[in-house]
Amino acid sequence: MASETQGANEGEGTYYVPAQSKWPIVATVGLFLTLVGAGMMMNSMSAKVDDPTGHYVFFAGALVMAYMLFGWFGDVIRESRSGLYSAQMDRSFRWGMGWFIFSEVMFFSAFFGALFFVRFYAVPWLGGEGEKGVSQLLWPGFTPEWPLMNNPDPETFKGPAKLVDPWTLPLINTILLVTSSVTCTKAHHALVADNRSSTKNWLAITLVLGFVFLGVQGYEYYHAYNDLGLTLNSGIYGSTFFMLTGFHGAHVTLGAVMLLIMFIRISKGHFTAKNHFGFEAAAWYWHFVDVVWIGLFLFVYIL
């Protein structure tokens, strides 16, 4: 496939333009089925109908996505290892990953923005602050506070009984994730020094820390739902809490999967001391996830 492309015929210095590829359309079908399936599942859940079709569609979509990810990244790895990529191509990947992480930053900004807005504006206004405090007519007894333990309409949204103590599980998680960022950098330094076994060890530690983090977060969620009464339904604190920590957890999972694949690739002898952008991209992502967590720890748990 690659040999048909123009770049391959012209030796060093030309930019590699891949030949036709089936992966984009496979990816589209996978994305479409996954999202439609998810939509069907949610709609039947909310309408309280027992219709399993959505599950099948979603599962089919997820399978197609998995097939695509293995196939597409497999092609990229093969092309990279056969020397088709120039330094210029490497820069394209760097710009691509960098701007992708910026888009993720903006995604989290929306939720952080929502958190700050409700905390500093919406909740005080509901309590009558400022000249626009007409909500006192609707919910006369409401007193604003943050975190919001008693919602304006407690019948529909029963507030949480207690909150997660930041100095227990979240502190442990902070230590885990910050440490994992350090070990990830250690792994990178070892890779640059061409010390394979050290790279693998540091990367393995990073992965263990990441998965323990996810385990602790799972336990924290269980604890919140069963002991604290802190749920998605418990008003705006629960909404922002689970939205921010949940999406963060999803990103940790994704970052851990990336690092796991890097571990496998390093074990297979991929990468050189100079050329290992796949690893670097995963490491960038891991540090990004770490920074988001620091924001969460500060603004969701402590302050």
Added chain:
Amino acid sequence: MSDHHHGPAKGLMRWVLTTNHKDIGSMYLWFSFAMFLFGGSMAMVIRAELFQPGLQLVEPNFFNQMTTMHGLVMVFGAVMPAFVGLANWMIPMMIGAPDMALPRMNNWSFWILPFAFALMASTLFMEGGGPNFGWTFYAPLSTDYAPPSTTYFIFAVHMMGVSSIMGAINVIATILNLRAPGMTLMKMPLFVWTWLITAYLLIAVMPVLAGAVTMMLMDIHFGTSFFNAGGGGDPVLFQHVFWFFGHPEVYIMILPAFGIVSAIIPAFARKQLFGYTSMVYAVASIAFLSFIVWAHHMFTVGIPLVGEVFFMYATMLIAVPTGVKVFNWIATMFRGSLTFETPMLFSIAFVVLFTIGGFSGLMLSIAPADFQYHDTYFVVAHFHYVLVPGAIFAIFAGVYYWLPKWTGHMYDTALSKVHFWMSFIGMNLTFFPMHFVGLAGMPRRIPDYNMQFADFNMLSSIGGFMFGVTQLLFLFIVIKCVKGGEKAEAKPWEGAHGLEWMVPSPAPYHTFTTPPDVK
């Protein structure tokens, strides 16, 4: 340039599997035109219903679905993909690159769109109907009171977001990394500059839109209270998040238009663009300001006085860099040897009519006056003046300017001028009277209206039908040009500048495999 590369593959699969920026650009353009007709046909339903006062043709709920889908389809399906199509075709040729930086991802960005719009259009046939809450989908209309199909609408928006973000990443990587030697940033054509900044805006705000629709999804299905005051949330929060996306979004739809017009006016005035550097800085300033003006869409919602004042003045500031641009276009034409080929006609109409839309925007930016104009047809007139003779006329101008390069044929110039004049008259007839009915108090998004607005509405509808039918003529002109016609030279416009005119017409399947030297 090397001549031993292979041409396009044969058959349908060429388009499905392609990694070629020209193929993908063509697909984007055809898709956007299909969506233009689809969204346009909904506008025809709206104008038919409003032809006379009273309920005539459609149920109010269906009317709401039409206004909603018309807006969504035109914004996300017609205007944005058209600019991405032009970017795909032209940016690599303008900067001397062999293709886009990430060609496979480029194809993925495109193919998501037909699937996303199929999903969104299918909501019209679902139980409870499609989205009926306006293209801005304000909560709680889009959460507590929304039809069940809203779930699919949300996922369709997610797909469009994924497509836009990947497309924008590709544009940035291409411009920053694939420029030919000697093509420094300040030598880039303005179309490339405007797209670089547009792509930045896209990456910055599409994720925020994803956040907004995700919060909607959570409120609808998972019991959260982001937009529900009963749980301590706030419906106004939705508007803040939406317009933090929405205001940069309107510049996403106009900055590439600035770039196109900045290429065409110098070509037909046979003069260099006046004030190139100030044009670049003006676009950058407009992009920066777009992040700090969002609440001017929300003056009547009950934001604090200090907010009203801040957002009012910040909005007015935008007039400064925009004024710089309009001044520069006019100064470019001043004492030039002007000729009025079709791209130039559309570009001049752009400068005049977009400026009218800008002025009505300035009127709307005055917070106390906006209390009167808010949600009236004056707003509809304003944003259609910036979008139809703004974004869409610039797209027409760009198509007529580069069509000979794409197809290798000259189009039917006489017919293209008919297309221009019919569009020009039809568009003004449709939207100019809306200023008057709006100022007199006719509310938008309502299928019925007071008798006093009857005459102007009938004129608007006649103009609308005229504009709509005229676009079929455009389709005819383009198909005729693709099929054949007078051979176009490599540089069919004597005053044109840029690398794209150095390759033959039609542009070969692969251009600049080895980068040219730019002096």
